[in-house]
Amino acid sequence: MTAWTLFAPELTVFAAALLFLGLSLGKRPNPRAVFLAALGTIALAILVSLASLKAEGVLFGRSYQVDLFSQVIKVLLALGLFLVVCICSDLNGVASRHHPEFYLLLFTCTLAMMLLASAVHLLSAYVALELSSYSLYVLVSLRRTREQAVAAALKFFIVGIVSSAVMLFGLALLYGTTGAVYLSELLQALPAAAEQPLVQIGLLLTLGGFFFKLAVFPFHIWAPDTYESAAHQVTAYIATASKIGAIAILVRMASVSGGSPYLVHVLVALSILSMTVGNLASIAQKDLKRLFAYSSIAQAGYVLIGILSMSAEGFAASIFYTLALLVMKFTCFLVLVVVASDGANIDVSQLAGLHRRSPLLAMALMMAVFSLAGIPPTIGFTGKFLIFNAAIERGQLPLVLIAMANVVISLYYYLLVVRAAYLLEPEAELPKLQLPPALKLLAGALVAVMVIAGIYPRLILEISGLAAAALVK
Amino acid sequence: MEFSGFPYLTAILLSCIVGLLVILFIPAENRQAVKRVSAVFSGLTLVLAVGVFLLYDTSRGGLQFIERAAWVPSMGIQYFNAVDGFNLPMVLLTGIVFFTGVLTMWELETRVKEFYAFYFLLVTGVFGLFMSLDLFFIFIWYDVSLFPMYPLIAIWGSTRKEYGAMKLTLYLLAGSALILPAIIFLHVKAGGTTYDITALMRPGTFSAADQKFIFLLLYIGFGILAAVWPFHTWSPVGHVAAPTAVSMVHAGVLMKIGAFGVLRVGMFLCPEGWKFWAPLMATVAVIGIVYGALVAMSQTDLKFVVGYSSVSHMGVVGLGLATLTVDGLNGAVFQMFAHGIMTALFFSAVGYIYDRTHTKMIPELGGLSRIMPVASGYFILAALTAIGVPCLASFWGELMVFIAAFRVYPVGGAFAVAGLVLSALFMLRVVQRTFYGPRNEKFAHLSDVSFRLGIPRMILAAVIVLFGLLPSILFDVINTASVAFIRGLP
Numbered sequence: 001m002t003a004w005t006l007f008a009p010e011l012t013v014f015a016a017a018l019l020f021l022g023l024s025l026g027k028r029p030n031p032r033a034v035f036l037a038a039l040g041t042i043a044l045a046i047l048v049s050l051a052s053l054k055a056e057g058v059l060f061g062r063s064y065q066v067d068l069f070s071q072v073i074k075v076l077l078a079l080g081l082f083l084v085v086c087i088c089s090d091l092n093g094v095a096s097r098h099h100p101e102f103y104l105l106l107f108t109c110t111l112a113m114m115l116l117a118s119a120v121h122l123l124s125a126y127v128a129l130e131l132s133s134y135s136l137y138v139l140v141s142l143r144r145t146r147e148q149a150v151a152a153a154l155k156f157f158i159v160g161i162v163s164s165a166v167m168l169f170g171l172a173l174l175y176g177t178t179g180a181v182y183l184s185e186l187l188q189a190l191p192a193a194a195e196q197p198l199v200q201i202g203l204l205l206t207l208g209g210f211f212f213k214l215a216v217f218p219f220h221i222w223a224p225d226t227y228e229s230a231a232h233q234v235t236a237y238i239a240t241a242s243k244i245g246a247i248a249i250l251v252r253m254a255s256v257s258g259g260s261p262y263l264v265h266v267l268v269a270l271s272i273l274s275m276t277v278g279n280l281a282s283i284a285q286k287d288l289k290r291l292f293a294y295s296s297i298a299q300a301g302y303v304l305i306g307i308l309s310m311s312a313e314g315f316a317a318s319i320f321y322t323l324a325l326l327v328m329k330f331t332c333f334l335v336l337v338v339v340a341s342d343g344a345n346i347d348v349s350q351l352a353g354l355h356r357r358s359p360l361l362a363m364a365l366m367m368a369v370f371s372l373a374g375i376p377p378t379i380g381f382t383g384k385f386l387i388f389n390a391a392i393e394r395g396q397l398p399l400v401l402i403a404m405a406n407v408v409i410s411l412y413y414y415l416l417v418v419r420a421a422y423l424l425e426p427e428a429e430l431p432k433l434q435l436p437p438a439l440k441l442l443a444g445a446l447v448a449v450m451v452i453a454g455i456y457p458r459l460i461l462e463i464s465g466l467a468a469a470a471l472v473k
Numbered sequence: 474m475e476f477s478g479f480p481y482l483t484a485i486l487l488s489c490i491v492g493l494l495v496i497l498f499i500p501a502e503n504r505q506a507v508k509r510v511s512a513v514f515s516g517l518t519l520v521l522a523v524g525v526f527l528l529y530d531t532s533r534g535g536l537q538f539i540e541r542a543a544w545v546p547s548m549g550i551q552y553f554n555a556v557d558g559f560n561l562p563m564v565l566l567t568g569i570v571f572f573t574g575v576l577t578m579w580e581l582e583t584r585v586k587e588f589y590a591f592y593f594l595l596v597t598g599v600f601g602l603f604m605s606l607d608l609f610f611i612f613i614w615y616d617v618s619l620f621p622m623y624p625l626i627a628i629w630g631s632t633r634k635e636y637g638a639m640k641l642t643l644y645l646l647a648g649s650a651l652i653l654p655a656i657i658f659l660h661v662k663a664g665g666t667t668y669d670i671t672a673l674m675r676p677g678t679f680s681a682a683d684q685k686f687i688f689l690l691l692y693i694g695f696g697i698l699a700a701v702w703p704f705h706t707w708s709p710v711g712h713v714a715a716p717t718a719v720s721m722v723h724a725g726v727l728m729k730i731g732a733f734g735v736l737r738v739g740m741f742l743c744p745e746g747w748k749f750w751a752p753l754m755a756t757v758a759v760i761g762i763v764y765g766a767l768v769a770m771s772q773t774d775l776k777f778v779v780g781y782s783s784v785s786h787m788g789v790v791g792l793g794l795a796t797l798t799v800d801g802l803n804g805a806v807f808q809m810f811a812h813g814i815m816t817a818l819f820f821s822a823v824g825y826i827y828d829r830t831h832t833k834m835i836p837e838l839g840g841l842s843r844i845m846p847v848a849s850g851y852f853i854l855a856a857l858t859a860i861g862v863p864c865l866a867s868f869w870g871e872l873m874v875f876i877a878a879f880r881v882y883p884v885g886g887a888f889a890v891a892g893l894v895l896s897a898l899f900m901l902r903v904v905q906r907t908f909y910g911p912r913n914e915k916f917a918h919l920s921d922v923s924f925r926l927g928i929p930r931m932i933l934a935a936v937i938v939l940f941g942l943l944p945s946i947l948f949d950v951i952n953t954a955s956v957a958f959i960r961g962l963p
Contacts, residue, residue, distance in 0.1 A: 355587070359501075370620060375616050375619075375620050375646075376612070376613040376616045376617060377613055377616075377617060381613075381616070385609075385653070385657075388653065388654065388657055389548075389657050389660070389661070392654065392657045392658055392661050393661050393665065397654060397658055400654045400657070401650075401651075401654050404650035404651070404653060404654060405647075405650060407646070407650055408643060408646050408647045408650050411642065411643060411646050412639070412643060415623055415639060415642060415643075418623065418624065419627060419635065422624055422627075422628060423624075423627050423628055423635070455613075456544070456545075457545065458544070458545050458546075458547075461545060461547060461548070462547065465547065
């Protein structure tokens with residue numbers, strides 16, 4: 001009985017996936033009904049995840065660890081999927097006959113991420129990662145304008161399997177040198193074995209598989225094309241929920257790696273490269289989704305700073321920042337989906353006149369990009385502040401100074417987004433944007449969360465602190 | 474939690490925030506209501522600020538009106554506001570400039586609601602920064618006061634407004650990019666339990682080497698905002714591009730945040746670093762004084778003239794801070810106040826002229842005093858204050874700074890005074906070319922400042938004369954803090 005309750009969030013999502021599998025076999029279901037079914041099931045999944053927040057235990061012969069850390073991540077994942085489903089009411093980027101498959105794959109991907117958050121066996125982590133990746137490969141190709149989407153999905157797929165291969169090689173090296181397949185065994189074996197170059201390389205290559213998910217340099221090259229070519233909602237999912245799972249497993253891996261100086265040096269280098277490459281490339285982008293792709297590469301660099309601190313504070317900061325990323329990135333995509341309601345891509349300049357078309361969305365977008373840039377009083381600032389705090393405690397002041405220089409660079413292109421929304425006037429007068437009341441409420445709630453968590457982060461801080469403590473105990 | 478009596482300081486912040494929220498809920502079409510609400514809430518803020526100034530007990534000195542509550546205990550963050558002799562004049566200054574700025578923009582017709590919303594947000598940040606004694610909050614308020622500048626300048630500005638807005642925002646954010654790591658570093662070095670300035674400033678908390686390094690970060694970081702040469706280039710461009718009220722707040726108050734930050738964070742927490750870098754600060758300040766004056770001489774745009782003369786005057790503040798003496802500190806803080814009021818009057822007058830004539834170019838304006846004697850009068854009063862004419866506020870600040878500077882840095886002091894003479898020269902020339910001479914018939918039909926539109930300028934002019942005649946009102950307050958601070962130095 002206890003095993004079932006421990007596994008409840010995953011089972012709920014799995015049942016939902018089965019439901020959509022059934023729907024996809026049936027004849028042309030009503031898109032509206034499918035949407036409502038998705039909304040209902042994911043809302044249920046959030047409740048179940050919340051109910052099992054305190055669950056603790058191990059499953060499947062020690063390969064599956066349920067602790068506060070994994071449960072917090074599962075709540076975030078369910079929340080992320082819920083938010084993405086919220087903007088699927090007009091799913092114009094995907095042909096309506098594919099809607100059940102679309103939801104099926106979203107749910108399987110979320111299920112995989114949940115498994116990833118709890119995986120403490122190297123192979124189960126690998127399998128969970130692959131399940132989520134394969135769901136995403138198909139989701140990317142589902143866009144109505146086929147050719148470009150298929151090309152992007154193919155690129156995504158090829159980079160994905162290459163990094164899987166790299167990761168498998170790393171796992172083999174780790175197993176060969178330490179004989180460990182469980183993270184707990186690795187934790188015991190690593191301090192003694194950490195001096196061996198093969199162990200270090202194995203660890204790094206293993207992390208590479210997760211870096212691919214997070215789009216850390218040099219595993220980032222899939223991101224711009226994929227973001228640009230996938231349907232808006234799929235991009236929103238990749239940019240928000242799918243990052244949560246990647247950060248979760250990275251944090252868990254880092255917590256057992258013991259923080260050898262060698263590994264930290266490599267992570268510092270990757271973090272600097274990700275931030276710099278992402279931010280510099282963002283400056284040149286015109287397409288809004290490509291801009292977000294590069295900015296998420298830069299954000300991955302900031303997340304790495306928290307992880308490479310290798311301390312409970314650093315992990316707590318990463319968890320906090322995960323929530324921050326979810327909220328602020330999602331807000332951007334909410335605006336994108338409403339402005340580009342026909343499902344086509346838009347340039348940054350096409351945000352022109354947004355402040356008159358919808359003052360609420362313009363404000364939400366401004367808060368979201370300022371939050372992404374890390375300007376107080378927003379959740380993004382608090383997240384960066386925690387991350388930098390953890391890093392400076394570990395003597396990483398130079399890295400933080402470089403990160404701050406990157407923040408200044410990033411502000412340039414974020415300000416261009418604000419400029420488009422508040423300053424530019426459209427060439428032809430555009431109608432006011434009609435938002436359904438539910439979306440208005442959602443946008444208002446997101447702004448409120450961004451500001452309140454920026455001013456008064458105490459509650460979220462405590463939860464993420466406890467989750468990180470569960471990890472390093 | 475600790476509150477001594479009625480929380481005046483929180484009330485000031487709240488009246489800004491509540492004002493902002495009320496503005497957000499007024500329909501955008503109802504411009505007059507937005508302006509009235511803005512005037513009421515900014516007026517309330519001014520009353521509270523004046524109240525705090527009058528109620529401050531100079532015989533006791535030290536921190537008063539203390540408001541302290543735990544905010545995020547696990548990280549040692551406190552909500553901690555208080556005033557002493559250093560920030561009290563700044564709070565008063567902000568109140569005055571805020572209120573007069575709202576009145577100055579009374580004729581605004583485009584996107585009124587958004588303008589006042591951003592403007593209130595900006596001022597909330599400024600007030601918060603001046604009052605706060607918690608490093609974390611100081612940083613938060615610093616950025617809150619910066620980011621509304623971008624839309625404010627880019628939407629309502631003039632003359633290359635987008636370029637000016639972008640340059641200003643990026644420069645100032647670059648400053649904060651140095652401040653944030655420095656603040657966290659101090660926090661971590663002190664044991665990672667508090668951001669409280671009064672706790673962190675205990676002697677021996679930081680090693681001398683750390684202080685030297687961190688002071689430099691803080692000095693550059695805040696110095697950018699104070700338009701310290703050579704990081705000043707954002708400032709004249711920003712002044713010129715900004716709409717009148719924003720220029721007023723920007724030059725009148727925002728630049729003081731920079732100097733105040735150097736004082737409150739840099740000098741308070743890293744006195745060894747301050748002593749070590751003081752000669753550099755003095756040199757840079759003197760270069761700023763002379764350079765600003767020279768560049769201002771060659772400008773033809775009235776706002777550029779004021780912008781560059783601000784660089785020069787902020788150099789005086791920097792020089793005062795670099796002397797490490799009571800007189801120098803007194804003079805610097807007095808000058809911050811006086812310069813704030815003076816530039817607010819400058820921009821307020823230029824704003825009126827520009828709204829009517831649609832030009833700020835000196836050659837085109839010639840002979841304006843025959844058409845707009847009152848508006849010209851305000852500008853000329855501000856110009857005389859800038860020159861340092863006795864019995865006007867700025868005189869006392871500059872006098873104190875130069876007395877201190879001659880004792881500590883005789884050569885630098887001599888250069889600085891030479892720079893000041895230059896500034897007198899260019900100001901008089903600007904006044905002569907803009908307001909005297911043959912009148913320009915093109916503008917003959919324009920009306921002068923009416924009584925109602927003149928109210929904000931009258932307030933500013935009255936403050937200049939008041940503190941020019943009775944400088945001791947302000948010096949008594951500042952002195953309580955600077956004497957204690959210099960005596961407490963290791």
